[in-house]
């Protein structure tokens with residue numbers, strides 16, 4: 001168990017810079033998730049913490065010790081790979097014991113640790129099998145077991161669930177959450193799946209193009225995204241965006257005008273750079289826009305697509321100046337493609353982003 | 363039943379018949395000399411052998427006798443067993459040390475990043491086409507200078523490093539997932555340990571291929587051993603066969619018995635490992 005601290009961490013491959021100076025303080029026992037689109041540098045950052053990738057610049061501190069030049073074992077980190085990377089020629093038992101053997105641990109300790117991991121992960125029956133005789137989920141658990149037996153200070157996971165089918169993914173997600181509760185270790189988890197990020201994380205780090213867009217609890221990111229990138233990345237289905245203009249700045253509160261001139265009073269404040277007539281973007285979560293909700297604002301929409309999800313349906317609609325507006329509605333009421341009506345929303349629930357995509361303060 | 367009928371169909375189609383005929387012809391051309399060798403070695407009467415050798419009779423076994431074999435084994439001037447032991451020592455050493463050295467070189471090329479790596483790899487691949495014969499004279503001057511003549515190591519040391527083996531290992535290692543190395547590194551394994559405990563145990567097919575290729579090459583090596591050995595003490599089978607053949611008067615039955623015994627170990631080794639060998643050749647073809 002250990003706090004991890006990143007100060008101005010940078011990475012470049014020759015001339016190509018891929019991580020541009022990341023600062024992050026991870027508390028002891030925290031579950032941190034790195035999330036972001038493909039190629040944003042999640043794996044690179046994780047591998048630098050692991051000790052598999054050299055750190056070009058900045059300081060990495062694990063448990064109070066500068067770790068830049070330490071080996072993975074000295075850092076006390078263990079990693080679960082996306083491909084599992086089990087040793088094909090070794091039994092499950094030997095796979096899990098390999099790290100301890102390398103550390104010259106004595107036999108009774110090894111046996112005891114392997115038994116402990118096997119019990120936690122329900123692998124007792126498979127200890128003498130080779131990885132090729134295991135299912136994907138079992139292999140995944142062996143990979144986790146291999147990390148557990150070393151009693152590391154920090155667990156690192158690189159997209160550990162992406163090779164599992166949907167049902168197993170949910171199961172294993174719960175198991176990882178339970179593991180974190182039981183062991184209490186610091187865990188750093190990489191995924192591009194925002195559902196995994198939301199469900200597992202104490203705090204989420206949203207990365208984009210080698211920079212941090214926002215760090216916060218799942219609720220903070222969902223309710224107060226710092227910019228349009230985070231707003232569109234977190235939440236499923238994604239937030240809908242509507243173009244608008246700043247129509248008035250009465251008493252510090254902004255009034256916006258939609259494409260058709262319709263005024264929308266908000267409780268957002270202007271930032272220093274905000275000027276009358278500036279283009280802005282309104283962001284609306286699917287659950288905040290409804291055919292006949294309680295909201296005071298109205299938006300004329302036309303339904304373009306309908307998706308049935310059992311307990312609810314998603315309506316995809318167009319509005320003046322915007323396409324692909326998403327509404328989440330309970331089952332029941334019949335809608336048809338082509339229906340037109342005024343959708344309602346609560347102006348205090350919306351998000352406003354300025355021309356550069358930065359959220360305006362509330 | 364569909365697969366069976368389509369199979370019968372294919373067996374009787376003209377194209378199939380032609381293929382089989384061609385393969386049969388090729389097989390007879392290759393097997394013919396072997397049959398003559400075996401048949402002749404079992405005929406005790408030298409005069410009879412010389413008469414038979416001109417025609418079809420060479421293929422037809424007469425009364426079977428092991429007389430030729432007994433005489434070859436009893437010959438003190440041309441000690442078959444000595445030659446055999448020499449060849450075994452040389453080939454086993456080259457193959458054994460070659461597997462270690464060449465795989466280590468290939469592992470570095472496949473996994474480590476260092477300046478000049480690409481150039482080094484290109485040079486090694488280029489070396490594959492350089493025949494040993496063209497290097498023989500300068501090499502001879504070198505070993506002579508070192509005072510290595512007439513020994514085992516003069517036949518072993520120059521041939522341990524083997525460009526084609528390095529290349530085969532390199533290709534195989536390049537396809538092994540890098541995650542395995544990294545997982546082992548996370549587990550605290552050193553580079554040496556990863557190579558030895560993770561990579562090599564997963565490399566049985568390529569080890570078998572390399573062992574067979576390098577083994578066959580040096581089982582039949584002739585020019586170099588002829589140049590560097592004087593007496594029978596360190597002389598291998600390949601040179602022994604030629605020397606035996608050169609004796610006058612020529613005892614064809616014994617020559618054939620000698621040649622038979624010299625080929626037998628290779629044939630046995632090949633039959634034992636051929637499944638692996640074919641597997642890895644096919645495997646590298648498909649994956650490559």
Ligand SMILES: Nc1ncnc2c1ncn2[C@@H]1O[C@H](COP(=O)(O)OP(=O)(O)OP(=O)(O)O)[C@@H](O)[C@H]1O
Pocket residue numbers: 013016018036037038039040041042043044045192
């Ligand atoms: N060895 C390398 N040499 C050059 N560039 C590299 C190297 N490894 C990674 N990169 C680049 O670094 C960037 C970040 O890669 P990284 O693998 O960390 O992305 P990621 O966020 O994990 O993406 P994914 O979700 O697809 O796994 C990418 O643009 C990639 O092209």
Ligand SMILES: [Mg+2]
Pocket residue numbers: 042043044
């Ligand atoms: Mg990645």
